[in-house]
Amino acid sequence: MTGPAGTPGPGTCAHGPGVLAVDSGGSGLRVTVARPGGGPSARRESVEPVRTGARGIDPGHLMEQLVPMARAVLAETGVGEPAAAVVGAAGLASLGDALRAELPAALAREFGVRRVALAADAVTAYAGAIGGLPGAVVAAGTGMIATGTDLRGWRRADGWGHLLGDCGGGAWLGRAGLEAALRHHDGRPGGSSALLARVEAEFGPVAELPGRLYPRADRPAVLASFAPAVASCAAQDPVAASILGAAARHMAESAAAVCPADGEPRVALTGGLFKIGAPLLGPLEAELARRLPHARRVPSAGDPLDGAVRIAVDLAAGEPALPRDERMLYVVTSARG
The missing domain is CATH 3.30.420.40 (ATPase, nucleotide binding domain)
Known part of the structure; x- marks a missing residue:
């Protein structure tokens, strides 16, 4: 696990590939690349919330914002293809059908990532606060x-x-x-x-x-x-x-x-x-x-973006510690473009 984005925590390997983590909410989009064992990390943010429409959360609008920010942080940290990507999104449970259908393949096309998780923002908040423990x-x-x-x-x-x-x-x-x-x-x-x-x-x-x-x-x-x-x-x-x-x-x-x-x-x-x-x-x-x-x-260890990093680190190593769920934590381990 990691603590706040890019900070090693209990169970984290000493060195590891970079992971891409995203927090999409009502105040905009935040993106970070972090390495499980520390090293360079970077983040970008937008103040424009991702649109919702008849199909729910708009995957095209999310990718329009995410791609340039993610490319910038990947270049800044020297990470080529992230080992895993996690997108935490407000409204995923009830408005996320289009994201689940399109986003894993879109992330694979743009960044070569094959291990993807889409998480409700409540799940990334949970992971950021107390990690992989019951509570x-x-x-x-x-x-x-x-x-x-x-x-x-x-x-x-x-x-x-x-x-x-x-x-x-x-x-x-x-x-x-x-x-x-x-x-x-x-x-x-x-x-x-x-x-x-x-x-x-x-x-x-x-x-x-x-x-x-x-x-x-x-x-x-x-x-x-x-x-x-x-x-x-x-x-x-x-x-x-x-x-x-x-x-x-x-x-x-x-x-x-x-x-x-x-x-x-x-x-x-x-x-x-x-x-x-x-x-x-x-x-x-x-x-x-x-x-x-x-x-x-217990005090909260981190915020939802930190939680997305935690989940991404676990996913890169094999499997999230938190339970999979079609609407709350949707995992794709062989996304194809």
């Missing part, structure tokens, strides 16, 4: 998903998007804060004057808020942008504190739904939402201890 990972940014495995199969909870779920995630938290502000504006119970003041400072007059928000294509990100304001009010405002407590309960419920019931599974947190710190982490740690007393809380 559960809560990944929270704009959205929220919990993923768990006993190393025989995968379980997931939530991750249904900001309209249907992602409970406790950044968009959920921000929306709850905005609602509390509007409740105070209207004179309804459950409102918060502190949050109303923050809304007006960040978005302008509340009467203009629907017009500012509803036409936006990036509504989940706009909602999530208010989550830090909710956290900053929590120490003095009981309404904001209760919103963070509810977010913690939602996350812990999802973690408990996917965590193995036997043994001493690991539980880790990953994602940008946790940068808001103690106002969320305090109640979340308490909820996890209450719901998962048999689990061992």
Whole structure:
């Protein structure tokens, strides 16, 4: 295994060929080439998310972005043909049919790679956080998903998007804060004057808020942008504190739904939402201890791109430590162009 991209970890050979790892998500595309035993590594990134359409995630658009970035990092590191390639993609489980059908052959044509894995971003987040061990990972940014495995199969909870779920995630938290502000504006119970003041400072007059928000294509990100304001009010405002407590309960419920019931599974947190710190982490740690007393809380070792590197290193050596799954971790070991 490796730690953060290009860093050797337990079980890693001293020297090895380069591997290509990709993280495709809502904020764009990140690409790295790393060597299992260390040595030169390089990465590139794009801020343009891969398009989705009637066929789901667009493999052509992904390759348009990936090819020039991958060629650059391969040249920079002196890696000719990568020993393995892993693409972690948000939405792979439900929107990845075209990727599974076309991407392994496209990667073989462009880079000569014959060992390819396509992974849901929840799987790369899991691999980056705790590697090939049984447990559960809560990944929270704009959205929220919990993923768990006993190393025989995968379980997931939530991750249904900001309209249907992602409970406790950044968009959920921000929306709850905005609602509390509007409740105070209207004179309804459950409102918060502190949050109303923050809304007006960040978005302008509340009467203009629907017009500012509803036409936006990036509504989940706009909602999530208010989550830090909710956290900053929590120490003095009981309404904001209760919103963070509810977010913690939602996350812990999802973690408990996917965590193995036997043994001493690991539980880790990953994602940008946790940068808001103690106002969320305090109640979340308490909820996890209450719901998962048999689990061992561990710090996240890395992010989803690090997880893609971990999986690629294992794949280059023979077989991923994490279980294969048609939708969560799809492996092709003889891709042909």
